[in-house]
Amino acid sequence: DVKVTQSSRYLVKRTGEKVFLECVQDMDHENMFWYRQDPGLGLRLIYFSYDVKMKEKGDIPEGYSVSREKKERFSLILESASTNQTSMYLCASSILQGARQETQYFGPGTRLLVL
């Protein structure tokens, strides 16, 4: 059974703080993703990684960075948190299935409140 875990379920931070969100998957997946979920906007891709130390920008990367030093771990960093980054953050990973890799497995999410 695939397991994707996120370090915190709830976080409260102050404007300007540096915030780290951690994600770990236990199935040796190549690809990992960070999304944010906001009402009426669905899931929007922030960054993804297809290998250790490799990363690509998603649709809304501004204000975020990522780190992937080990295959199983993918970190999302808010360099200087702002109130508009209050959101639900979801991590996902995907496995290679033949020529397609679309089925993504999600963690439980981190609800971040920036005051």
Added chain:
Amino acid sequence: DQQVKQNSPSLSVQEGRISILNCDYTNSMFDYFLWYKKYPAEGPTFLISISSIKDKNEDGRFTVFLNKSAKHLSLHIVPSQPGDSAVYFCAASARGTSYGKLTFGQGTILTVHP
């Protein structure tokens, strides 16, 4: 630019009846489509998918229909159960996309009343 759209924010259905959730897309390069289900305080879970070479895929109570000419897909749940109450997201993948990037819709909140 919302390439995948779920125009109904919510849907309310009686237990035992059919639930139909709709999704429209604009990118003609999309060739693989998925539905995810999300309960509050949990991550989305994969429900069912369909390739553009098919127009229907069935898995138990869940059936996805794809109308390529209309760029429309729908998820049918029959019969609906209270445990189906959740947010449903459709997602799409484009031909030639590497690394399994998905584009998600806004989601539809389904409520199934006992």
